[in-house]
Amino acid sequence: MLLIPCPWCGERDETEFRYGGQAHLARPLDPHATGDAEWAEYLFMRDNPKGWFRERWNHAAGCRRWFNMVRHTVTHEIAAVYKPDDPKPELPE
Amino acid sequence: MQRFSIVSLARNALTGHKDWPRYWRSPKPKAEYDAVIVGGGGHGLATAYYLAKEHGVTNIAVLEKGWLGGGNTGRNTTIVRSNYLWDESAHLYEHSLKLFEGLSQELNYNVMLSQRGVLNLAHNLGDVREGIRRVNANRLNGVDAEWLGPAQVQEFCPIVSISPSMRYPVMGATLQRRAGVARHDAVAWGFARGADALGVDIIQNCEVTGFDIREGRVRGLRTNQGDIATGKVGIVAAGHNSVLCEMAGVRLPIQSHPLQALVSEPIKPVHPCVVMSNAVHVYVSQSDKGELVMGAGIDSFNSYAQRGSFPVIEHQMAAVLELFPIFSRLRMLRTWGGIVDVCPDASPIIGRLPVEGLYLNGGWGTGGFKATPGSGHVFAHTIAREAPHPLAAPFAFERFTSGALIDEHGAAAVAH
Ligand SMILES: Cc1cc2nc3c(=O)[nH]c(=O)nc-3n(C[C@H](O)[C@H](O)[C@H](O)COP(=O)(O)OP(=O)(O)OC[C@H]3O[C@@H](n4cnc5c(N)ncnc54)[C@H](O)[C@@H]3O)c2cc1C
Ligand SMILES: [Zn+2]
Numbered sequence: 001m002l003l004i005p006c007p008w009c010g011e012r013d014e015t016e017f018r019y020g021g022q023a024h025l026a027r028p029l030d031p032h033a034t035g036d037a038e039w040a041e042y043l044f045m046r047d048n049p050k051g052w053f054r055e056r057w058n059h060a061a062g063c064r065r066w067f068n069m070v071r072h073t074v075t076h077e078i079a080a081v082y083k084p085d086d087p088k089p090e091l092p093e
Numbered sequence: 094m095q096r097f098s099i100v101s102l103a104r105n106a107l108t109g110h111k112d113w114p115r116y117w118r119s120p121k122p123k124a125e126y127d128a129v130i131v132g133g134g135g136h137g138l139a140t141a142y143y144l145a146k147e148h149g150v151t152n153i154a155v156l157e158k159g160w161l162g163g164g165n166t167g168r169n170t171t172i173v174r175s176n177y178l179w180d181e182s183a184h185l186y187e188h189s190l191k192l193f194e195g196l197s198q199e200l201n202y203n204v205m206l207s208q209r210g211v212l213n214l215a216h217n218l219g220d221v222r223e224g225i226r227r228v229n230a231n232r233l234n235g236v237d238a239e240w241l242g243p244a245q246v247q248e249f250c251p252i253v254s255i256s257p258s259m260r261y262p263v264m265g266a267t268l269q270r271r272a273g274v275a276r277h278d279a280v281a282w283g284f285a286r287g288a289d290a291l292g293v294d295i296i297q298n299c300e301v302t303g304f305d306i307r308e309g310r311v312r313g314l315r316t317n318q319g320d321i322a323t324g325k326v327g328i329v330a331a332g333h334n335s336v337l338c339e340m341a342g343v344r345l346p347i348q349s350h351p352l353q354a355l356v357s358e359p360i361k362p363v364h365p366c367v368v369m370s371n372a373v374h375v376y377v378s379q380s381d382k383g384e385l386v387m388g389a390g391i392d393s394f395n396s397y398a399q400r401g402s403f404p405v406i407e408h409q410m411a412a413v414l415e416l417f418p419i420f421s422r423l424r425m426l427r428t429w430g431g432i433v434d435v436c437p438d439a440s441p442i443i444g445r446l447p448v449e450g451l452y453l454n455g456g457w458g459t460g461g462f463k464a465t466p467g468s469g470h471v472f473a474h475t476i477a478r479e480a481p482h483p484l485a486a487p488f489a490f491e492r493f494t495s496g497a498l499i500d501e502h503g504a505a506a507v508a509h
Contacts (some may be wrong), residue, residue, distance in 0.1 A: 001402045002394070015404050019393035021348065040494040044346035044437050048335035050397045072348075074397050 006059045007067050007081050020056030022046050023068045024088065050074060052091040094290035096201050116282060117289035122296050126154050128325035128476060129314060131301045131337060133157025134166040135277070136454055136461065137329035138284035138295075139469020140476070145291035147470075148477035153293055155285075156316060158300035162281030165331045166433035166462065168387040170354050172367055172376060173463040174211045174272030176238050181487040181499050182440060183234040188484055189467025193275060196466055202283030204275050205381070209366045211272035212241070212250060214416070216261040216372040224267045229271050231269070239268045250366050254418055261373050261415060274386075275366060275379050280465050288338075304341045304451075310436050311341075311450035327452045327476050332397065332432025334455035343446050346493050347434045350391040351401035352459050355409075355428035357420070359383030368416065375412035384426065387413060391433060391459060400430045433458045438498040443472055444481050444489040452476050453490065 002014040005045045028034040030069050036054055047053070053073050070080040070089060095101060095114050105113055128144065130137045133155050141274050143148040157163075173193055175186035215221045217312055224240065231238035243255040245265045255263045285295055296318065303315040304326070313322040328337050332349045364379035375389050389409035392401035406428055436442060436456035441464070443454050454472040457464060471482035481489060492498055 001404070021395075030508055036494045040346075041344075043395070044493045045344045046346060046348055048345065048348050048395065049339075050333070050336050050349075053395060055395065071394075073395050076396065078397060 002076060002078070004057065004069070004070075005078065005081050006024040006062060006065075007083050008063045008065055009059060012059070012062055016059060016061040018060040020058055020066065023054040023056045052079065054088065054091075094201075094286060094488070114288040117295050120294045120296065122156070122299065122316070122321055124153060125313075125322040126294075127152040127323065128327065129153065129321060129323045130155045130327045130329055131314070132164070132329040132331065132333075133161045133163065133281075133285070133295065133297065134164045134165075134329065135284065135465035136331075136332060136457070136472070137327070138162075138281055138288060139465050140327055140329060140454065140467075140472045141293045141295075142284045142288040142291070143470045143473035144477055145288055145293050148473060150473075150477050151292040154321070155288070155293060155295045156299040156301055157295070157297045160297055161295070162278055163376050164432040165352075165433060166277055166281045166465070168354065168429055169277055169462040169500050170376065170378070170386050171274040171277050171462060172211065172369070172378065173275050174208065174269050174274070174325075175236050175463070176211070176213070176227060176267060176269045176272065177501060178227050178230050179499055179501060180230075180234060182501055183231060183236050185467060185471070185484050185488070186464055187234065187236050187294060188470070189464045190271060192466035192470060193272075193463075196280070200283035200287045202279060202286060202394065204279045204283055206270050206273065206275040208268045208273040208376075210249065210268055212246060212253075212266040212268055213263045213368040214246070214253075214263050214368065214370040214373075216370065217269075218264075220372055221264050224265060228267050237269055237271050241266050241268050241269070250364070250368060252363055252417055252419055253368060254416060259415065261370075263416075272367065274380075275462075277462060280462075284465075284469070284471045301337060302340075306341060306451075309449050311448060311474055325450050325476055327454060327472065328446075329454045329472070331455065331457065331461075332434050334434050334453065338446065338453065341446070341451055343448060343451070345442070345453075346437050347442075347456050348395050349397055349432050349434055350394070351396045351398060351430040351432045352388070352391045352433045353401040353405055353428055354386065354388035355406060356384040356386050356426050357382070357413070357423045358426050360385075360423065363419075370412065370416060372402045373412040373415050375409045375416070377413060377417070385413075385420065385423065391435065392430075397432055399432055400428070420505065435459070437493075439501040440499040441468070441488055442490050443468070443485040444475055444491075446490060
């Protein structure tokens with residue numbers, strides 16, 4: 001059970017949020033110059049670390065805004081939340 | 094291997110059942126093997142068994158970081174069926190169901206396959222159309238399937254509520270009579286015992302921590318019990334496939350999520366089959382011990398914690414009571430979670446990876462128990478012949494580049 005600190009609304013129950021998966025995935029800038037392998041990378045391949053993970057969340061039943069979060073995938077500890085245009089925080093040790 | 098029979102049972106009864114041999118040896122790892130399977134769940138053990146049995150590849154080892162079947166194999170809700178929508182899946186899962194049907198004989202080990210029938214309920218017009226379409230698709234693929242109306246559903250499973258005043262009324266169901274449940278531990282143990290008898294080294298408490306890859310080719314792997322040389326590695330590590338592949342420099346289209354299940358206190362037999370519902374989202378059967386066995390969907394976030402959040406359990410309990418009002422005063426006994434490796438198209442990846450000698454059998458996600466024998470069978474072929482088994486070919490890793498996905502999300506009723 002996660003208690004998620006939305007950067008706009010503060011701590012809220014996990015059930016108010018939608019998960020958005022890995023953060024900071026950049027869509028290829030020129031679709032026409034992008035080959036199959038690069039599309040596969042962008043569309044399907046994902047980091048899936050056992051440890052700290054930068055991921056996207058949407059406060060669906062609240063302010064409905066997207067934000068990023070650094071969470072540990074084993075302990076579920078939350079190290080940071082930040083807005084989409086904030087700089088990426090360092091991952092904890 | 095001492096074969097089980099009425100004679101051996103009687104003989105051991107006379108000696109107070111003290112002389113039964115161990116099911117498998119616990120050897121120290123050798124310095125070198127022809128092939129190494131990483132992951133001692135059902136799929137890894139089945140792969141080793143068929144490598145030895147069908148391809149004569151016996152100088153192999155199965156490395157398991159914990160105990161055999163302690164991963165998803167020992168955590169699932171044991172539903173076995175083959176009524177998948179798309180041709181590729183129907184053929185693969187049907188191959189597995191057929192192997193399941195002969196598995197107790199094949200392994201001389203009772204896997205307690207109980208073909209009690211699986212109902213997939215329809216609660217709205219979309220479900221009805223999807224269900225009938227899937228019944229037709231299944232029949233064209235030689236998979237047994239029937240469409241039942243609400244009254245027939247209740248005849249088949251009297252405790253399901255078909256009251257039209259329900260929030261999600263039962264408008265019909267697909268039925269696969271050959272589907273059912275099997276004993277998950279027995280599948281792992283049976284394959285392990287069979288593989289061991291054919292000379293396979295099964296090594297528990299042996300965690301793979303890295304690979305020796307030179308010039309794009311696997312030369313061996315590193316473990317907490319020392320280095321092992323080998324030219325072929327089959328990764329069959331379910332929730333940990335991404336972790337292992339990352340060690341080999343390969344990125345996968347897989348995300349690891351918790352999937353939870355729970356059982357109730359044991360009661361007398363009341364539930365004759367398996368009921369699954371996509372819209373209300375739960376699946377329920379009753380174990381031989383009398384417990385109701387229930388599961389539903391994954392927790393949304395990535396995790397390796399083997400536990401999920403309580404609202405997921407609450408949600409599936411609400412669904413159970415919607416379908417089975419008679420369970421309202423039943424107490425729940427325990428819940429647990431497994432880490433499932435989910436692919437974007439909800440289909441597995443079976444085949445070679447972009448490192449020579451490295452193979453993956455994963456991405457089975459929430460529904461791979463039913464595929465255990467079939468998966469091992471086609472993966473063994475793929476490793477031994479260095480070419481995909483025809484049934485495995487569509488499930489190659491390359492499909493994410495070619496775009497030939499096998500999209501079973503939603504297509505195959507609930508994904509279990
Ligand atoms: C709650 C739940 C319910 C489910 N219900 C169903 C169902 O009803 N029907 C169905 O068909 N499927 C179901 N599934 C899915 C099914 O359990 C899995 O798809 C299947 O069991 C996977 O088998 P496996 O052998 O690949 O994985 P596992 O049994 O998980 O085996 C993988 C093994 O790899 C080992 N491993 C990991 N990393 C390493 C390493 N570095 N070195 C050595 N070993 C390692 C692990 O310890 C583990 O034992 C369910 C899953 C869960 C969690
Ligand atoms: Zn908010």
